[in-house]
Amino acid sequence: MHTAEIAHLLRLEWQLDRRQKHVWGSMALYVVSTIYVCYHGVRHLTDVPIWNALFWIILLFAAFNALGRSFQREDAGRQLYLYTLASPRSVVLARTAYNALVMAALSVLSLAAYALFIGGTPMQAARLDIFVPVVVVGGVGFALVLTLLSALAARAGNGIGLMAILGFPIVLPMLLSLMKASKLALDGMGWNVTGQYVLWLVLIDLITVALAWLLFPYLWRD
Numbered sequence: 001m002h003t004a005e006i007a008h009l010l011r012l013e014w015q016l017d018r019r020q021k022h023v024w025g026s027m028a029l030y031v032v033s034t035i036y037v038c039y040h041g042v043r044h045l046t047d048v049p050i051w052n053a054l055f056w057i058i059l060l061f062a063a064f065n066a067l068g069r070s071f072q073r074e075d076a077g078r079q080l081y082l083y084t085l086a087s088p089r090s091v092v093l094a095r096t097a098y099n100a101l102v103m104a105a106l107s108v109l110s111l112a113a114y115a116l117f118i119g120g121t122p123m124q125a126a127r128l129d130i131f132v133p134v135v136v137v138g139g140v141g142f143a144l145v146l147t148l149l150s151a152l153a154a155r156a157g158n159g160i161g162l163m164a165i166l167g168f169p170i171v172l173p174m175l176l177s178l179m180k181a182s183k184l185a186l187d188g189m190g191w192n193v194t195g196q197y198v199l200w201l202v203l204i205d206l207i208t209v210a211l212a213w214l215l216f217p218y219l220w221r222d
Contacts, residue, residue: 002090009086009094027066027106034058035113044119051122052183056138056175059110063142066106067099068163070150092151092216096209099143107139108132122186130194131185137201138178144208145171151216174204 017023035058045051111132115123123131146167153163181197191198 002087005086005090006094006097009090010098013095013098027062027102028109030065031058031062031106031110032113034062035110035117039117042118044121046119046121048122048186049183051118052186053179054118055111055114056179056182058114059107059135059139060142060171060175062106062110063103063139063146064164064167066102067143067146067150070095070099070147088217089213092147092212093209096144096147096212099147100140103139103143104136107135110139111135125188126186127188127190127194128185130189130191130198131182134178134181134185134194134198134201137198137205138174138182141174141178141201141205141208142171144205144212145174148208148212148216151212174201177201177204 038054038058042050042054045054146163149163149167149170152166177197177200181194181201184194184197
């Protein structure tokens with residue numbers, strides 16, 4: 001693994017997004033506008049299961065919206081040029097790491113906006129030292145899975161549509177585990193209860209990274 005290559009590619013991803021300032025704005029606007037529409041539909045939620053489920057549904061669709069562009073913004077010529085400069089594994093690891101950082105930030109933003117508009121009453125008795133890390137781990141998990149699916153969809157030439165078809169069956173077990181872990185944290189349960197779900201989520205993340213590292217060179221070569 002070429003650490004210097006990954007660092008340079010991470011910097012490249014950041015510079016590309018800085019040149020397209022609308023990218024960050026569009027992601028934030030999507031999250032805030034979706035939460036605002038939900039606010040007009042449900043006002044202030046106090047029921048913990050519904051509050052929790054609605055939050056994860058919003059974050060999941062925000063992840064699809066934010067990460068669907070991962071491998072869509074490069075044409076064939078640019079991909080070939082990048083292929084001659086860097087290792088395919090460095091490319092996928094750098095892009096996965098960058099998307100994970102983006103989703104970690106987007107998860108925190110989503111939680112803050114959600115608590116502001118929908119209400120933070122269910123969080124009053126929660127273990128925030130568990131709930132907030134679960135939210136961040138969940139956002140990072142979405143990023144890892146959807147980055148790999150975005151690469152598959154881009155190479156198949158079917159874009160966002162194929163990514164959605166492949167993504168939901170794969171993301172569903174992760175989503176159910178996240179909802180269970182966060183519900184336990186909102187109920188005030190400690191690490192001895194929620195830890196097994198968090199460990200399962202971390203294991204899924206590690207398996208996803210390993211699959212991307214193994215499969216992406218063959219995918220990109222084609």
